Each structure stands twice: as structure tokens, then as C-alpha cells.
Amino acid sequence: MKTYLIKNAQLVNEGRIFRSDVYVQDGRISQVAENITLTADETIDASGKYLLPGVIDDQVHFREPGLTHKGDIFTESRAAVAGGVTSFMEMPNTVPNTITQELLAQKYEIGANTSLANYSFFMGATNDNLEEVLKTDPQNVCGIKIFMGSSTGNMLVDNQAVLEKIFKEAPMLVAVHCEDEATIRANQQKYDEQYGENIPMRCHPEIRSAEACYKSSSMAVELAQKHNTRLHILHISTADELELFRNNIPLAEKRITAEVCVHHLYFDKDDYETLGSGIKCNPAIKEKSHKAALLPALLNDKLDIIATDHAPHTWEEKQNLYKKAPSGLPLVQHSLALMLDFYNRGEISLEKIVEKMSHAPAICFDVAERGYIREGYWADLVLVDLNQEQTVAKENILYKCGWSPLEGKTFTGVITHTFVSGHLAYAEGRFDEGKMGERLLFTR
Structure with missing residues (x-):
């Protein structure tokens, strides 16, 4: 799997918002730190954006x-x-x-x-x-x-x-x-x-x-x-x-x-x-x-x-x-x-x-190793730009049914990137369907 370095994000995690970098390797969050200098296959500049689990x-x-x-x-x-x-x-x-x-x-x-x-x-x-x-x-x-x-x-x-x-x-x-x-x-x-x-x-x-x-x-x-x-x-x-x-x-x-x-x-x-x-x-x-x-x-x-x-x-x-x-x-x-x-x-x-x-x-649900931005956890991550707007319309609705009760509504806040188990599945409107998601496991 590719490695990713997310730079300069505002992390929203466990009751705090703080600036940090995140390094993703082998599907996992390998490192969370203020200034990561590791080399990655892809670096994403998240300046001005919020990184959420x-x-x-x-x-x-x-x-x-x-x-x-x-x-x-x-x-x-x-x-x-x-x-x-x-x-x-x-x-x-x-x-x-x-x-x-x-x-x-x-x-x-x-x-x-x-x-x-x-x-x-x-x-x-x-x-x-x-x-x-x-x-x-x-x-x-x-x-x-x-x-x-x-x-x-x-x-x-x-x-x-x-x-x-x-x-x-x-x-x-x-x-x-x-x-x-x-x-x-x-x-x-x-x-x-x-x-x-x-x-x-x-x-x-x-x-x-x-x-x-x-x-x-x-x-x-x-x-x-x-x-x-x-x-x-x-x-x-x-x-x-x-x-x-x-x-x-x-x-x-x-x-x-x-x-x-x-x-x-x-x-x-x-x-x-x-x-x-x-x-x-x-x-x-x-x-x-x-x-x-x-x-x-x-x-x-x-x-x-x-x-x-x-x-x-x-x-x-x-x-x-x-x-x-x-x-x-x-x-x-x-x-x-x-x-x-x-x-x-x-x-x-x-x-x-x-x-x-x-x-x-x-x-x-006792979900194993997900739901947080923590080192060692699966890299399920979402980058959000709160300075962008989006209007729900037929042309951007992805449901198979093709409609939404929210059509015509304009929301401030756009999801720009989504990582699923360390795979960058969605970025700036484009999908990478080269890898499917993982089955959830539970610590019961």
C-alpha cells in the first residue's frame, strides 16, 4: 500500500483541536506528530483544513x-x-x-x-x-x-x-x-x-x-x-x-x-x-x-x-x-x-x-482499532474544508436512487479526502476503487 503524509492539518480528536501531521503506512496511522519529516509516496498539504476520524x-x-x-x-x-x-x-x-x-x-x-x-x-x-x-x-x-x-x-x-x-x-x-x-x-x-x-x-x-x-x-x-x-x-x-x-x-x-x-x-x-x-x-x-x-x-x-x-x-x-x-x-x-x-x-x-x-x-459497538486518530489504529480519516460550500443537486448526488430531500440546500463544509483503512478512496471529487474496505471486527 502507498504511504501518505498529511501535513499541517487541524486534528479534531478526543475532545481537542490541534495542529498536527499524520503519517499513514500499511493501512494504519503510523505517526501523529507536529512535524513529521518522513518520506511518503504522496504528501497532502492540509493547511486550513480539519482532519477528522x-x-x-x-x-x-x-x-x-x-x-x-x-x-x-x-x-x-x-x-x-x-x-x-x-x-x-x-x-x-x-x-x-x-x-x-x-x-x-x-x-x-x-x-x-x-x-x-x-x-x-x-x-x-x-x-x-x-x-x-x-x-x-x-x-x-x-x-x-x-x-x-x-x-x-x-x-x-x-x-x-x-x-x-x-x-x-x-x-x-x-x-x-x-x-x-x-x-x-x-x-x-x-x-x-x-x-x-x-x-x-x-x-x-x-x-x-x-x-x-x-x-x-x-x-x-x-x-x-x-x-x-x-x-x-x-x-x-x-x-x-x-x-x-x-x-x-x-x-x-x-x-x-x-x-x-x-x-x-x-x-x-x-x-x-x-x-x-x-x-x-x-x-x-x-x-x-x-x-x-x-x-x-x-x-x-x-x-x-x-x-x-x-x-x-x-x-x-x-x-x-x-x-x-x-x-x-x-x-x-x-x-x-x-x-x-x-x-x-x-x-x-x-x-x-x-x-x-x-x-x-x-x-x-466495541469496534476494534477505529473511530479515533491514534497511532496503530486503522487510517480511517476525513479531510474537511470549512471554507468551501456545496449545494446538493442531481448532478452531485451519488445515491443509486438519484434524489435527496436536501436538494437545493447549500452547506458550508466540503469533504475533500477520505481514507478508508489507509486507502485514499476519495480525493477532490474522484474515487480510487482499486481497494475495497475491510470487515469491521469487535473486541467483545
């Missing part, structure tokens, strides 16, 4: 296998890398669902052959695959995924006895999608009676309500406390749920952690008027009061991780009426840009962004 996105849907008209591991990992995301953890609701060890192994093979970013894949739980779930290796699989709310696909786990067994016997982190199905169905029936087929998109957060989220999340927390499960609740979207989480102990000591997604921080119910199904997702983007509670909870460490729940659908699919328009939106190329927008507004520091998008996922 690569973003680890713990929740994406890259749609392969079975749904590759929407996205695939190659296209979506490429978009991720362009956005500064160097590692991802992908969900099991593909076709077929990833619910056996054989199907899980097949996904890892696709990742090894086609993912430009580092990768891991969740093992999916159902009402009747406990035996397969318990075979999952904690050292090379990111976690077990439970849909406690059907969302997309047919993976709803609603058998209480099965839930008890998974929470009791899971050998690793259990990640859950929490929305109470019975509450949603009752709400849906009311809106069906009122509107028939013409339900307005703005009703989505009333159908997939805050009550449905809290009811399911609180049950998951109760089960985890009962069985001492390592529980991670995905995409928190309500103010109500925040009382379920602690911020008075270090992240590494938490048994119950929570994630917030960029779209729940950025959009609110008023945006349905202009964006409609373009922001329809599960759990729903909700009222301003809920959005207003999420960023403070992130800053005070009740919420631990920032992710995307990147979930592409074709524009044609999204143009259906409410009940047929699928839920999910593509975001992985723009998550860091979104958070830099909050930084430019003075609402979050660069150090906190790095903590929540790089350090915290590494701690939460």
Missing part, C-alpha cells in the same frame, strides 16, 4: 440483495465515502431477510467484493429463528437487529416469549427499532376512516405516533433491565423517550444506549408541506417540539450516537399515495455535511460531532 454509521439500508433497483452495496458505500463515512453497519431487511448464518455470510461476501467503505452487517431476528440468532459471532458481527415495529419487510418480532429469550440469551449488542404495532394499526384505522386512500403526508407522525414510540421503547428498556441486555435503541424521534436514558455515567459503562438520526434533528412536521413523501420515514419526523428536544439531549449525552438510517427508494416509488409510498430517505452522503451545518450555526462543536459520529459508535 472517519464517520461510523451504525444504521444503513443498502438494499442488497433483492432490492438493488433502489441501491446496492457498491453504489451506497461509494456515496458514503464521498460524505466522509468510512464504516457502516447495514440492516437485515433485504430480500431475502438476513435471518440465517448462511444468508449473513453471503452479505459479507458481497461487502468484501464491492464495498468501498468498511462494513458490517446485522443478524436479523424473527419470531422463529432464535437458534440461528444465537450462533452469531460477537467478534465479527456488529449486532442483532430486532424490529419491534414492522417497518419495512416482514421482520416484526411481536412474540413476547421470543423477545424474552433474545434479550436473555443474546451474546452481543441488540439493536431495536421501537414502534408499537398495535398503536400504529389503531391510528391507521382512524385515518383510513377519515380520509380513505387520500391520507395527507402530514398525518404520518400522528399515525406512527410519539405514543407508539414510547410504548415500544419503554418495553425494550424494561426487558433489557430485567435481563441485563446490551441494548441499543435506534433512531429516537420523540421528547417523551428521552427519560428512558441516562447521561450520568460514561458511555463505555452504559448497558442501554440510544441513537438519533440526522433527519430527526433537521426536519420537522412542517416540512411535509413542501417535501411530502420525500421525508416519510419510520419512525416519523414529528412536531417541532420533539425536534427541539433532540439536539440538547445529544449535547448532554442522553443520546449517544448520530446516524442516518439511510434508506433509498426510487423517486417513482415515493410518488405514490400515502399508504403505498415507502418509508425511508437517502442520507449517508450528506450526514456529516448536515452536522457541519449545525456547527456553522453555533449549535454544536466540531469536537462533539466527532465524538457522536466516530468515537461513540466505536465505543458503543
Whole structure:
């Protein structure tokens, strides 16, 4: 592998910003020092730029296998890398669902052959695959995924006895999608009676309500406390749920952690008027009061991780009426840009962004040798120019689906270089696809 010398960067790492050089050799961060004089195959002058550890996105849907008209591991990992995301953890609701060890192994093979970013894949739980779930290796699989709310696909786990067994016997982190199905169905029936087929998109957060989220999340927390499960609740979207989480102990000591997604921080119910199904997702983007509670909870460490729940659908699919328009939106190329927008507004520091998008996922999932700029760690690195602007437009969107709810938005802060496991995968708008990413490993 080539050696790289990054000169004069402003490093954002472990709560500090400081000027430093970084030397990359054999895929690793070989040296971090103020003035490195070693010879390298390529030297990058990072004067005026910020060097961040690569973003680890713990929740994406890259749609392969079975749904590759929407996205695939190659296209979506490429978009991720362009956005500064160097590692991802992908969900099991593909076709077929990833619910056996054989199907899980097949996904890892696709990742090894086609993912430009580092990768891991969740093992999916159902009402009747406990035996397969318990075979999952904690050292090379990111976690077990439970849909406690059907969302997309047919993976709803609603058998209480099965839930008890998974929470009791899971050998690793259990990640859950929490929305109470019975509450949603009752709400849906009311809106069906009122509107028939013409339900307005703005009703989505009333159908997939805050009550449905809290009811399911609180049950998951109760089960985890009962069985001492390592529980991670995905995409928190309500103010109500925040009382379920602690911020008075270090992240590494938490048994119950929570994630917030960029779209729940950025959009609110008023945006349905202009964006409609373009922001329809599960759990729903909700009222301003809920959005207003999420960023403070992130800053005070009740919420631990920032992710995307990147979930592409074709524009044609999204143009259906409410009940047929699928839920999910593509975001992985723009998550860091979104958070830099909050930084430019003075609402979050660069150090906190790095903590929540790089350090915290590494701690939460026990990711081996990633998430920090440390000597000996894998060189997952992102250079950002905060003096440049970028406008999201069709011609620069890399998602296979070809659209974004952020089209027309201009962000200050451009990712200029992305290193994935020491390989310069993206530089100044160009990709080097000569080396794929690495499989994530875990110190459990």
C-alpha cells in the first residue's frame, strides 16, 4: 500500500483541536506528530483544513440483495465515502431477510467484493429463528437487529416469549427499532376512516405516533433491565423517550444506549408541506417540539450516537399515495455535511460531532482499532474544508436512487479526502476503487 503524509492539518480528536501531521503506512496511522519529516509516496498539504476520524454509521439500508433497483452495496458505500463515512453497519431487511448464518455470510461476501467503505452487517431476528440468532459471532458481527415495529419487510418480532429469550440469551449488542404495532394499526384505522386512500403526508407522525414510540421503547428498556441486555435503541424521534436514558455515567459503562438520526434533528412536521413523501420515514419526523428536544439531549449525552438510517427508494416509488409510498430517505452522503451545518450555526462543536459520529459508535459497538486518530489504529480519516460550500443537486448526488430531500440546500463544509483503512478512496471529487474496505471486527 502507498504511504501518505498529511501535513499541517487541524486534528479534531478526543475532545481537542490541534495542529498536527499524520503519517499513514500499511493501512494504519503510523505517526501523529507536529512535524513529521518522513518520506511518503504522496504528501497532502492540509493547511486550513480539519482532519477528522472517519464517520461510523451504525444504521444503513443498502438494499442488497433483492432490492438493488433502489441501491446496492457498491453504489451506497461509494456515496458514503464521498460524505466522509468510512464504516457502516447495514440492516437485515433485504430480500431475502438476513435471518440465517448462511444468508449473513453471503452479505459479507458481497461487502468484501464491492464495498468501498468498511462494513458490517446485522443478524436479523424473527419470531422463529432464535437458534440461528444465537450462533452469531460477537467478534465479527456488529449486532442483532430486532424490529419491534414492522417497518419495512416482514421482520416484526411481536412474540413476547421470543423477545424474552433474545434479550436473555443474546451474546452481543441488540439493536431495536421501537414502534408499537398495535398503536400504529389503531391510528391507521382512524385515518383510513377519515380520509380513505387520500391520507395527507402530514398525518404520518400522528399515525406512527410519539405514543407508539414510547410504548415500544419503554418495553425494550424494561426487558433489557430485567435481563441485563446490551441494548441499543435506534433512531429516537420523540421528547417523551428521552427519560428512558441516562447521561450520568460514561458511555463505555452504559448497558442501554440510544441513537438519533440526522433527519430527526433537521426536519420537522412542517416540512411535509413542501417535501411530502420525500421525508416519510419510520419512525416519523414529528412536531417541532420533539425536534427541539433532540439536539440538547445529544449535547448532554442522553443520546449517544448520530446516524442516518439511510434508506433509498426510487423517486417513482415515493410518488405514490400515502399508504403505498415507502418509508425511508437517502442520507449517508450528506450526514456529516448536515452536522457541519449545525456547527456553522453555533449549535454544536466540531469536537462533539466527532465524538457522536466516530468515537461513540466505536465505543458503543466495541469496534476494534477505529473511530479515533491514534497511532496503530486503522487510517480511517476525513479531510474537511470549512471554507468551501456545496449545494446538493442531481448532478452531485451519488445515491443509486438519484434524489435527496436536501436538494437545493447549500452547506458550508466540503469533504475533500477520505481514507478508508489507509486507502485514499476519495480525493477532490474522484474515487480510487482499486481497494475495497475491510470487515469491521469487535473486541467483545
